[in-house]
Structures are given as C-alpha cells and as structure tokens.
Amino acid sequence: MELIHRNLLIGIHDALQETFFEKNKYADKVIERLLKAHRKWGSQDRAVVSEIFYNIIRWKKRLEYYMGEGVKPSNVYKLILTYLLWSKSRYKKFEEFDGIKIGDVLKKLEKNTVPNKAIEHSVPEWLASTLEKELGEKWEQEMAALNQQAPTVLRANTLKTTAKSLVQELKQEDVESFTVQGYPSAVQLEEKKNVFLTSAFKEGLFEVQDASSQRIGELLDVKEGMRVVDACAGAGGKTLHLAALMQNKGQIIALDIYEWKLAELKRRAKRAGAHNIETRMISDNKVIKRLHEKADRLLIDAPCSGLGVLKRNPDSKWKIDQDFIDRIKTEQQQILSDYSKMLKKGGKMIYATCSILPSENSQQVAIFLANTPGFTLLKEEHIMPSEGYDGFYMALIERDSA
Template identity: 50%
Template sequence: MKLHRNLVDALIEGLSFIFNDGQYADKVVEKQLKKDKRWGARDRAFIAETMYDIVRWKRLYAEIAEVHSPYNVHKLRRLFAVWATLKGISLPDWGNYFEDTPLRRIKGRFDELSKTRKLRESVPDWLDDLGAAELGETLWTNELHALNQLAPVVLRVNTLKTNKERLQIFLKQEGYDSFPLHNYPDALQLAERGNVFKTQAFNDGLFEVQDASSQKVAPFMLIDSSVKRVIDTCAGAGGKTLHLATLMQNKGQIIAMDIYEQKLQELKRRARRNNIYNVETKLIDPKQLKRMQGTADRVLIDAPCSGLGVLRRNPDAKWKLRPEFLDEIHATQQEILQQYSKLLKKGGKLVYATCSILPSENQKQVAAFLASEAGKDFKLEAEEIILAHQSGYDGFYMARLSL
C-alpha cells in the first residue's frame, strides 16, 4: 500500500481535533472527508477507517510510540507510524515527517504490552477495573475484545414498503451484496462495509441502518392489535420509533419525545422518507407529562447510558467517559424510570432498554425501581442481556415490565 501525504495530513489533523479538542470522531471524519472533492472512494475509506482504528487503539499505540497527551503534530505522526508499521505498511521518505519513530522496537513493544488487558484492549485503567468488577474477569475480557472489533453494517427493512428478498435484489443492482440474519426478522447484513446512504433504495425509504441488537427492542414490546398508543420517551433521531411504526403498520399513535428539538426534526425527516404517518413528536415538558399520565398502552424508555455496548461504532467514547458521569447517569436512569412509568395505563407494558453492558445501569436499575414506591405495582415479565462477544452485535439490555 502506498501512502499519500495529503491523505495522511488530513488524517493527522482529524486526530488532533478528536484527541486535543474533544470533538466527536464521527463528526470529525465527516468534516475531513469534505476537504478534497477529488478524493475517490478508496481515499475516503482510508481516512475514515484509519482514523477510527487509531482512536480505537489510542492507548496501546501511544504506549508503543512513547507519547502522551497533549498530542502535537509530531506525536500524532508517531501514532500513525505505529499503526502503519503494525499493518505492514512501509513509511515513505518524506524528509523529517516521521523522524524519531522507533521502527525497530514497535513490534517487540506491541508483543510485550499486549500481555496486559488494559493495554492490549486499549482502555483507561478505571474502565478496565469497573468492567472486571461488574462482569467478572473472564466475561469482561471476552466482551472488551468483542467491543474492539469493527461493527458490521446491518440494515432494517422497512416492511411498509418492501420485504427482505426484494431489498436484497435492489441492493445487488446497486453493487451491494447482503444476507438475512437468523432470528432477526427484518435484518439484512452487508457482505462488505459500504456507504449505503447514497443508494436509491435508501433515498426511497426501503431501509434504515440499525444494528441487529437494537432491532430486538421494538418486537420485545409485544405490539399487537390492542396497542393504540405508544410513548417513546427518549426517542432521539427515532431508529426504534420507526421500527415500532412498521410493527403497528402505520396504525394507532406513537408519541416520540426527546429533550432535543434537532433530533426530533431528524426523526420527522426519516419518517417522511419511510412513509410513516402515525408518529407525533413532542419536546419533553413537565406539564405535558402530567397530562399524559396513564394514557399509554406501551412505554419505551431507551434510557441515556454509558454507551459501553456500542464502543465498536463509537470508540472515542472510551476516552470521553468519566467515572463521575456514571454516578450521574445512574441517578438520571432511576429518575426517568420513576417519572415516565407514570405514563403507562393499567394493563400496559413498559420496556426499559440501554446500550450498556453494565449491571449497574441495567438489572440493578430495574430492581431498584421495582423496590420503590413508584414501581411497587409493576412486575418484571422478561429481560434480555445481549453481550457483543456472544451475539456478534452491539451490547444491549432490555427489560419488560407489566402494570
């Protein structure tokens, strides 16, 4: 593989935005890819994939390169040199671009440092300690390794417009091979990663990109003909909301709520593309919540969380998370459960879900709620713990409570 300086420069600049300025990796990648319109698909893939790779393995590469924060250009070039050397890519002679890179020591250092889990899997000390304490050493080791693998691209077929077989044909015509997933009724996985957002099938609203684990949440709510009103309390941009709408076949009413207007606008845009008409968006307002008490047949609480289950697609979260955030999020999760459970009518069902793998955000939150005054009339019907190393997809948790 031949390295091109303008691509490496764009990559180094992007890493500086992420590591030094605290910007989100996905936004930085998006911005860097727009720097030169002449770049082809291979150039753009190189920048995006390499940037995510170095973000994912930052701690390990930094230890090998013997560099520490803050990361100036020289240090970032050393990080890149470690990545390239470990991939078997020869460093070009660009003057002093890669000066003082410990080329001969890189592979030896990699082998030595890889004996220690927190370095091998590239996580902060506190996160490694927490994961081991909550999941146990063996489970945490396996899960952490799985969360460092590249996530496959999984699509959810919009069954209001097409089916899996037809969508496979449409995608094949546009150059994308895919295959159905066993036990995921609406899922297709791409045989190779690719930018399906540019396909005609996507523009026509025939599918959404949604991880297989996330696709389990809407069916877990047991939507049937008796369900007339669903409230999605933390809808965000609406991946699960749209799935619920297809299960309800555009009938009944879904109220999608969030504290961010921008996310709800994105949900409206997606709903239009999907030909979904039974979704009403609402900004969360305490007065409105009071009026809606006891009105929902189903309530979904897709709670804010640490996001540890989705580290494969958001590797920079490892470096942004702080121990104190977890304390805050535990309080928020319980507060949301206590508050939004009041929206459910007698005989209804509530689903609490997170994209976390930590019992403190999952089983323990549900147990605390059931033991509280607000949760005393609820019963735990079912729960599912999805671990990435067992499923091959995101780590997830969901619990269904009945009233």
C-alpha cells in the same frame, strides 16, 4: 501500490487532532465531515482513511505504550506512524515523519508483550477496573469483541419492502448483502459501503440500525391501533421501527429533550412514509404529566454509558469517566420513576440501554421494582458484544391491571 498518499495522511492527522483535542467533537461526525470535504477521494481511499482513523482511536492506549508517551497535539504524526508499524501497513517515508525517533517503538513491537490488561485491550485503567468488577472474567472476552469493527446492519422498512426484497434492490446497486437469521427485518452488508448514496435509501426502503437494537421494537409487542410512547426518542431509529411494526395504524408519541433530534426524526419519518408519529419536546414536567396512564406501550431507551456500542463509537471510552457513569445511573433511576407513570394499567414497557454494565441494567430494574409497587418484570435480554452485534440490555415490564 502504496497504502496511503500524503493527502490521506494529512486528513487522518487533522481528524485525529479534532477528535482528541477539541471539546464535543465526536469521531463519527469528524470522519463524516472529512470525507464530505474530499469528495474526489475514491471509495478505496475513503475506506482506508476510515479504517486507520477508527483503529488509531480504538487502540490509542496501546499505541501510547509503544510510543512511550501520551498523545499530544504535537505528536499525532508519531501516533499514526506507530500504528502503521504495529499493523504492519505499507507506507511512504512522508516528510511529516521526518525526525520521529522510532527505535524504542520498534524494540517494544519486537517484544510483542504489554504490561497490563488495560493496555492490552486499550481502555482507561478505571474502565478496566469497572468492567472486571461488574462482568468478572468475561470482561476481557467482551472488550476483545468491542475492539472489532462493527458490521453494517440495515433494517428493511416493512412499510415499503421486506428484508429479502431489500437484498435484491441493493444488489442492483452493486451493494452485496444478506438477511440475518432470527432478525426478521435485518439485512447485513458483506462489506462497508456508503449506502446513503443508494436510491433504496432515498426511497426510504431502509434505515441503518444494528440487529441488537432491532430486538427492542420486536420485544415491545406493539399492535396496530395502540397508543405508544417513545420517551427518549432521539433521532428516531426505534420510533420508525415501531411505526413499521404498527403498519402506520395507531399513534406514536415521540418525546425528547432536544428539539433538533426531533426535527431529524420528522425528516426521517417523511422519507420512511411513517405517518402515525407525533413529536413533543420535553420542555417541562407537564409534558410527561399530561400523558400519565395514557400509553398502551412505553419505550424508555435510557441515556447510558454507551459501553455496548464501542465497536462503532470507540472514542467514547476516552470521553467518559466513572463520575459520568455514576451521574447517568442517577438519571436512569429518575427517568424510570417519572416516565413509567405514562403507562396504562395492563400496559407494557421496555427499559433499554446500550450498556453492558449490570449496574445500569438489571440492577436499575431491580431498584425500580422494589420502589414502585404495581409493576412486574416479564422478561429481560442481555445481548453481549461477543455475540456479534452491539451490546444491549432490555427489560419488558408490565403494569399490573388491578
């Protein structure tokens, strides 16, 4: 059987064009739209399209080296062909490949060497330099891990089920999965499947949430009846986990600067049966000021470079630059300084990012503690991609009671 037919090839081509050359188009949304538009494709076809699409994005710089030129709107079919040759995939001689000269590509592939580490790991030169500067020799090990496909991990919604029961529920729907040691609510899929079609999802028995991300809710040490503020809630993955840990008792105030993200959070909360969440949009500083010293627990899941989650968002390494990282670090400092005021004396907060750069993580916490008397670092966790799941950082900080 041939690996891909022409319809799939054209779909991959158009999705890559959109991701690389249209502003504010992100790979996960692009592929989601493509698969929705071709509902007749079978599960195997959909899996092949997703794998090739993401692998080409992941290995773009290395493929450009083999091609001998940068990716342009006019040479995306050459990029796909180069990937098929490099990955030793079977393919038909589609008419879209007519006229593409591949002699030089084949010569480079035969040599099986690349000139530098940035090309080897397929990252921009500036990023290879930043990673090496911040992580030292470990950067290559972490980048190799980030170039792997991410596993699909679910969080069993303990308001309705348990991790063990969820495994059984999914099995009845032909989805094979297993519990994850050390992560009480985590369930990992044996292979990628569209779990959003399952009745278990529609009934709110789980959310898709990486195991590393689930550590944040556990570490915050929330208790029933507390007032908890999730200051950068987004669409609410961690908010919903906190609601489950609190057994719907107490109050969670979910804040964000985007109304549409909070609307999505409300929709997800309804499905999950999480009733103790109130959403508030941060329209001005007054929203934060009204909450000064009101939170027993505070979660600051800060905006960051996202370098710890390149397994699932490989296109972001082509969309960010050093200026972006420098800007985000300034924003992180501001958020820590402003939002920490919402914590009661004697309360605890977490500062978290999905970055692996110390300059966004422990260094930011050190700056905050040096500039803000009355706060004490209790614990920090650095979860690196080479450990198997997403790269995350989290610092548990207490506000002194005196």
